[in-house]
Amino acid sequence: MPPDKSTTKVMVTGSKGQLGTDLLLRLESLKNIETIGIDIHNADITNRTVVLELFDQVLPDIVIHGAAYTAVDKAESEPELAYKINAIGTRNIVEGCSRYNSHLVYVSTDYVFDGTSHVPYLEWDRPNPLSVYGKSKLAGELELRPGDTIARTSWVCGQFGSNMVKTVLGLKDGTNELKFVDDQHGCPTFTSDLAIKLIELGLNKVPGRFHVTNQNPTTWYDFVKEIMKVAGADESRVVPIKTVDLNPPRPAPRPMNSVLKNSALKMMGIELLPDWHDTLVEVIKKLS
Template identity: 40%
Template sequence: MQKILVTGANGQLGRALQRQFCEKYELVLCDLPELDITNFKACRDAVRTYGPDIVINAAAYTNVERAEDEPDAAYAVNAIGAHNLALVCREANVKLIHISTDYVFDGARGTPYSEYDAPNPLSVYGKSKLLGEQLIRDTGGWYFIVRTAWLYGDGHNFVRTMLRLAGERPEIAVVADQYGTPTYTVDLAALLEQIMHTEYYGIYHATNAGNCTWYEFACKIFEYADKKVAVRPITTDEYPTKAKRPRYSVLDNHMLRLRGFDIMRPWEEALKDYIANDCK
């Protein structure tokens, strides 16, 4: 039985990985405070102690707004932490799957981004994730960098926030000029299981199929949850934030298609499944 070490095990994706893998693999589940990936020695000790066949790095500093005020904290986790894991995995000849983001792109061109398109992040969060990618690639180890987007699953996320606000406000304003792809962590976990059994190393884009705006996402959430809520579309300029966000960060899952991996189902179908079965 293969042994898989998962960092960020208490996060949304980490929990989905537990659900997907628990009966098939020996899991080593790590999160703060047990493992601080910003500490190189702690990473090395974990890999040497547990001897995993695969490391999945789902740990990340994901607060896009706070990262603007805490850049060192964001870079420590998203760049240095990622590098630490890559170095110790290379040293131990262990595969590394690292989770990255659509926010490495600026979204200026308005068409989907493939794996070979040049990144140009707008925010501290996006820049820190891109540096993490670059440092992993520089190690020369066995790595998969998997960029995904707009994750939701077991934990705090946009879907749960919308449903909570539906019970608190008569009207909800949602940004209608930023495009991306909502992605269900359960679907992503299943795809990661496919990828990890191959030697097709490199960068992959992995999201559910299709795309939408945050406003369209919210409308579908209320439709599938049978909630009668007034949703008002607004522009990005009407909802000012410290961190700049890409207007169009839809990812083209090109390498998944080329390598013959299963393409994830449409985001609407995944969302309906989540609300009916997992969103408690």
């Protein structure tokens, strides 16, 4: 049978991850979209032959590439694996996309910046990653073609996978102090909002580099307090500390300021993601 031209084939890598799960849910609710979820269990993106065979079979119109090595601290002790997945894996996906003229949306990170800026980062600011994870994700960005989409996001949370909201909900009924840093600044971003924007950018094949986060910068301390408050828990248990006082210190350095200004979306007249407070309420309702 000839292929149905009215159907757009969207391949999602990292489909079992926290973002990938929400991407699949959103895509499957859309009409005229065929969704193909790929994760390490059905295709290891570091294997070029496997990736190219996959593209030969699927012939995707659009690829949303969320698969990544995301263990930020562990990456410091296994840099080769982080680069293999985030840079070579992305190179293989780009090669597949080039063969079949597929549009690629690459999900990148605030960790490409060193965090020394006193103002939010623009899409055109010079990256200077501090950690192996940040360097390997930037290496992935460098594999892309001019027409692809780069969507940098930050502090990703959601209903699926492990993330700060789920960690705090797991701790909310105790009595001990919960110590969180109040000197790292960023924007929590919910996978349900992010997925919608990535799909929009992908389906419209919008090229270029975008910062895509929920609105309203905060600190981890304030974010955790808000999670406790929305969950009806005792927010006075949350105590501010400084990054230098973390015991033990984290192996990977974090950018102190990783607020991403969503300038390119705004300048192109593309609607921004909502304030994270609004989505936090919805996500906590779903998780409770």
